[in-house]
Amino acid sequence: MENLASIFVKSIFVDNMIFAFFLGMCSYLAVSKKVSTSIGLGIAVIFVLGITLPLNYLLENYVLKEGALAWLSDDFKTLDLSYLAFILFIAVIAAMTQLVEMAVEKFTPSLYASLGIFLPLIAVNCAIMGGSLFMQQKAFATLGEATSYALGSGVGWLLAIVGLAAIREKMEYSDVPAPLRGLGITFITVALMGIAFMAFSGLKI
């Protein structure tokens, strides 16, 4: 249990998806103009990460890894399918986002109305694919650890996008040099937030 909590906290602050790895930058910059929409996108990211990452974890450990297919038959003990990882991961992610979108539309129309436009976008959000690839690299021991990593990364992403959106809302009123307006100053803001987050790096939890 302690272990799970430490992975959760670590993936929020120390290994923050945005500030440490720049994952999901495109939608991060594009959708952070208003706090309300950015909360919607953040929740959608947590949602999809929390579903696809455990699925990909199972895929990795029971199908792809060397010897992972041993449960099927002894003949497969030396089989290594890890070169198929990219295609299978992205297929799972694309299929799951479609499914989640349909399920949300059917059962909770109010949530769909607020998340609607973001859900399809998420299939190509690097944070989701990156989460699965980091999971492969970190080789978590149990499904619980992988899930807690997924949720933590999602919460970290939400925190980062809501923070940036709040700053950008305030920045509307400031007088930024014309060539830096919009994209340029947003980059600098993210960099300063990133430097602040560096304070957590090296933290042992």
Added chain:
Amino acid sequence: MSKLISDKTKEIFLGPLGKNNPVTVQVLGICSALAVTSKLEPAIVMGLSVTIIVAFSNVIISLLRNTIPNRIRIIVQLVVVAALVTVVSEILKAFAYDVSVQLSVYIGLIITNCILMGRLEAFAMSNKPWESFVDGLGNGFGYAWILVAVAFFRELTGSGSLLGFKVIPQAFYQAGYVNNGLMILPPMALILVACIIWIHRARNKELQEK
């Protein structure tokens, strides 16, 4: 098409290098642009890989564009890209293992690089294979030159070397020069890209926002 390189094709190639740059103007593919630029070598490899993958996936999608059902086009595009990325990743592992370790997950993340999806959606789905190929090359190089520019400054000031060779003479260090460790940290990539955007927009006034 009488000439192989018509004016329109030239425009398609040169646009993304300057006025319509995928990174600084269209804001696509930022994730990997920032993460792999602390050293020059991985940045060059990354730029080349992305160029090759964009160019060829553009050609493949453009050849298939009349047969892909509209509803499942995103999945078709993702599968084509994922297959190409797998090929590039295996080649890198075989011939440039060190670089592929440095690039770690970012090679796999080319699949979700927005430049690819953006170009496939916006260009390859509605244009002929040759033009799509040129468009892919143009966007790939437009992306690569930003990467190389950022990596050049980060490696030069952060480690005092270029492509791993020491370029700052030993005498400088004895005189008290110190490498700027801050340049190696992730946030400085953002600041450098912001500076490129600043210069770019100061020279092209029509790109400035409001």
